[in-house]
Amino acid sequence: MRTLAMLFALVLLPGLTASAGEYYIGPRAGADLLQAPRSSAVVIQHLPRLMDVTVLKKRRSWWKVEVSTDHGSPVTGWISAGAIRKQYQPKHTASTLASSISSFFSMFRRPPTGQQTAVLGVRGLEDEAKLGKANKVSINAVKWMEGLRVGNAEVSKFVREGDLNP
């Protein structure tokens, strides 16, 4: 039995390590961190959108995650799997320090201040919205892209720092 448990640990551990820092809360809304894997469970805290989470266990539509908090000690709880997204994976593994810093600052991630652009009601897109859920998600993604416009001051700083042509 003990041998079997050790074998399980050997198989599962690499998977768990790979999950760390790979996931975050989806961009549309935050999610509730719950004490148990059911929607009626007690809410531990509300997690803001784009916050990094470490996935500890995947149990059908409920995933057990660990999140960093302002006061340092991590909190563990359950989140609906639908609220979690997979991170972009750089070609080399990010350093632990970089991941920790990223995890901390991810709590404050927002599009650049004052850069949210008004989204015009475009009939073509509205028509697409009637085609199904997948298209609605895409339309929201387009709006997310439009909300990420950078300002002239940020571009000037970027140019200066890179010693590019002004």
Added chain:
Amino acid sequence: MIRVSFILLILLVCGSPALAFNFSIGGLGGGNGDRNSAIDIRRIQQGLRLISTLIPISDRDEIKLGRGVAARVINRFGIDYNFGATYYLNLLGTTIAQRSDRPGLPYHFAVLDTDDVNAYACPGGFVFITRGALNMVQDEAELAAILSHEIAHVTERHIIKALQHSQMMKIGAQMAADAFTNGGPLFDKMINVATDSLFKGLKKGDEYNADQKAVVYLDRTGYDYPAMFDVLNLLNQRRKAGQAKVLSKTHPSPASRISKLRKAMRKLPLDRPTGIRLRARFDQRLQIKKSSS
């Protein structure tokens, strides 16, 4: 293209199609007999037909169309919501776009959730790079080269031109204008045609043209423009490894692109390469661990 330029020149000189007709018969064709006159008349008639089918599409309409095409691209691949990478892409892309031939458009950049190596430019300034392409490039100058190529497709209105020349746009100027204003099935069809030309690939000439423009934009921005050749070489490697399947079907081979670009660069107004590659910033912004650490 020469034929179109010829017709346009005549129209400009004479001020009206009717005058152009007379000028062609009496002036250009007259000296060489009736055969040349007939050729000129046919050329003018063909030119007039061509001009009448090219329905103008304003920047505003192009953006509307681009939003629809961008939604379809995202629908196909999914989007990577990594804020840090997307924000960096927007800083870099906007820097280049402001030095492009259409700096007034509101450009948007995002990462597509696929490991295939590719990039897409939708009308109106919606530009995508795949996660596979982002992982392929080694420094900021190479990433800038890919974005410059895509921005060039937007500035040269390649998709818009493909749409203007499609059967779809034989509907007439009024119906097209109504479709842009009111949307509906006709506008959806326009989005479909534009998306098709994006996924099936543009003309080879458009790709070569975008490469040349990309080098000019890199030079204007101050990046080391030979990075464009490095990207094409990397693409060649990925292509051989089967990691750029879609791109291989929709683009000319990297080898022919390199060859065409080398020839074209002799005539491009370029400064000397700056050597600015910005590897450290690229690694830092994308949280890539330096090999030395």
